[in-house]
Amino acid sequence: MDTTTGWLVVAFLAATAHALYSPSDDVIELTSSNFQQKVIQSGDVWLVEFYAPWCGHCKNLVPEWKKAATALKGVAKVGAVDMTAHQSVGGPYNVRGFPTIKVFGLNKDKPEDYNGARSAQALVDSALQQVQKVVKARLSGKGGKSGGSGGSGGQGSGGSKPGNKDDVIELTDSNFEDQVLNSDDLWLVEFFAPWCGHCKRLEPEWASAATELKGKVKLGALDATVHTVMASRYQIQGFPTIKVFAAGKKDGDATDYQGGRTASDIVAYALDAHAENIPPPEVVEVVGSEVMKACAEKQLCVVSFLPHILDTGASGRNQYLEQLRMMGEKYKKKVWGWVWAEAGAQSALEEALGIGGFGYPAMAAVNSRKMKYATLKGSFSETGINEFLRELSVGRGSTAPVKGAALPEAQTIEPWDGQDGQFGTVAAHPRGESGTPYAEPIPGAAGHIPGECRVTSTSSPADVPAQRLRVRRKVGALSAPSPPFLAPITEWTEQNYNRNITVLQEGESPQAKLLTDGLTPRDDRRAPAGRLSISVGPPSPPLPSRCRRSYGKEIAL
Structure with a gap:
């Protein structure tokens, strides 16, 4: 996902907008600088709204959110994050649309999605259910994961989900080059000292992150007091020091990790770095039902309808396909599906997605889980497509239900042979x-x-x-x-x-x-x-x- 570009636009739109909550409200303003301390490290149950000032649904929620905050004073906390100003806060929690409401209860690293009614009563009921869970867990002796400053009980800074220490790969002077430098994987390597207090506090977080990232990103640990060759090579001066070794062929260089020290921080950073290195999606021709089924499994399926080969020839069609590949590369972090069909070849699909009134080429983006779609109204160009997809990526843009409430079976056809008609x-x-x-x-x-x-x-x-x-x-x-x-x-x-x-x-x-x-x-x-x-x-x-x-x-x- 092109988060930088997308959020620059959002920030611009919000520049003249006012925050939805003020210091006089019982709603606590959460930011990138206080979120960890106020929410993750606290023992309180939190209802957190991730919003954008320009969002109409967010504005409609304001009075009910304030009522809930007042009703829950002394029982649970109610906060709000302006995502146009503090994007990094929502990143680890996969915030894609507004408003998004998360409930931070017993396990702060695994907040629950709130999908109930947008009324003060329903919000209060949800918070009280979480409070009961926390109280029962504490009575049974299973509590303690709701907060903590980072030292007691070895729980680290957030009480992360326990990980398997075996998922952290033990590195030495003798195996470092073979394991790390000669691999194509993305590596995060902790250089530690056994006597280091910060290293001890990091250990459970590092193990938890390693378990969660297993199969995607590798996490290793090297005792720098024993394996001094590698520690010297990477100029390790303090402990713990975390180095990042990029995916692909390595030249021995590494960059410093500058993120947070909780498992959620480490995982969020690693997944973002991993997404940077995944290959761009393939733009596949719809030649049968299996292609559409595979695309429909994605969060979003981008469907393009290209002019008939007799209208464009092979060179014209290849230009359109290259344009789609470029867009796929730009939005590859989203892991969307990308397919195309010749105009008229999949007429039932066109009808279900309202295509035909705008001419060809045309584009629609389908959310198969909700059976809704949005159509490209602007030009089928880099600028037009980018604007269309960017709006969708931040939860904006008008949608319509798929005709018939289901995608039709795609017709089985011969694939394009790459030649002129x-x-x-x-x-x-x-x-x-x-x-x-x-x-x-x-x-x-x-x-x-x-x-x-x-x-x-x-x-x-x-x-x-x-x-x-x-x-x-x-x-x-x-x-x-x-x-x-x-x-x-x-x-x-x-x-x-x-x-x-x-x-x-x-x-x-x-x-x-x-x-x-x-x-x-x-x-x-x-x-x-x-x-x-x-x-x-x-x-x-x-x-x-x-x-x-x-x-x-x-x-x-």
């Missing part, structure tokens, strides 16, 4: 003769209609590959540009018919044989990207994406 002619054959080809593309011939499948017989009862013809059409000024040899085709139908379409003779223009008598007008917005798709198939419900028997012709929009 090919035109071909259609040859005419006597119709109805048993075993005689009715229509088939002539490879390499000059013509106007590209054939994607092939009809081999008109009378055989067996399933045979069918032919799907794409005919470019234009309807007034709304259509995409068409070659001069195409006359306007203004009427079409979804019903099966056998008499109104005649196969082209080689070299003839489409308008000479595309007969429109008896066809009914349809709303132009239903036709994808200025194209009329004609498929060969049986009179049963059309399945444009599959090859079917050759019994007649159907139009599929």
Whole structure:
């Protein structure tokens, strides 16, 4: 995630806004400088709101939040963090939208999400439940993780979740180069001395972080009083000193770790550094249901609909794909899914996401968990896409429910071969003769209609590959540009018919044989990207994406 850029915009928008709470309120203002001391190191139960001054929902919450704070005085604490000014506070807690409410109870390093009603009564009830949990834990002798200054009981500064010491890799002069410098992993290495009090307090936090980061980031520890070669190489002067060794090929250099000393601080830093080194997401063509299912498992699935290959050619399409890859790289920390489809190839998906009214290329971002989506209203450019995704990343932007409350099954199609679109002619054959080809593309011939499948017989009862013809059409000024040899085709139908379409003779223009008598007008917005798709198939419900028997012709929009 491009947090710096995103939050600069948010900070700018909030520059003229006023904080939602004042010192006279019972709501305690929390900042990056006092959050650890007031919340994490305290023994109190806390309700914490992460908000932005410009957020309408946050403003609506203010009176109820103040009522709850007053009602809970002396029982639990109620605080608020202005995320436009103190972004780092919310980072470890995955704050993505506003307002976000967290309950810091028995285990301060693992706050609970509050998903109840936004009323003072509901907030107070939630806080009292947490207070009861803390009291019962203390009575049973299991308390003590709600706070602590960092020395007693070996709990460190926040009472972190116990970790496994074995997850901290013991480093020595003899194994350091092989374990750390010759690996591609991201490493955080603690140089310690056994007699050092700060090192002893760090030990449980370091173990807890190592356990939580297992499989992603490696944490090691080196006794600098014994293994002096490495301690000298990295100029260790005090204890503990933590060095960071970046992922990938290493040249022996390291940087100093400057973050906090709690497990949550260490984990947040390590995950952020790990995300910097993950590869950018692949932008995958939607060629079947499995692609969309994989994308839907992500927090957000970014779906792009690119113009038909006949409109852009391979070079134009590759430019669009490169643009999407650049955006994927920029937002890779979000671990979103990125897919694309050709205009009209996944028409059900387009309809579910409200695509079609803005032309192509088009983009939608889908939250499959909530079955809501947002569409790109601006330009399909680096600036337009970045602004669209940045708004989504901070919880802004208008959304709409997915039509039908579920994503449709994606049609199974052949993937793009990376080449320009090919035109071909259609040859005419006597119709109805048993075993005689009715229509088939002539490879390499000059013509106007590209054939994607092939009809081999008109009378055989067996399933045979069918032919799907794409005919470019234009309807007034709304259509995409068409070659001069195409006359306007203004009427079409979804019903099966056998008499109104005649196969082209080689070299003839489409308008000479595309007969429109008896066809009914349809709303132009239903036709994808200025194209009329004609498929060969049986009179049963059309399945444009599959090859079917050759019994007649159907139009599929």
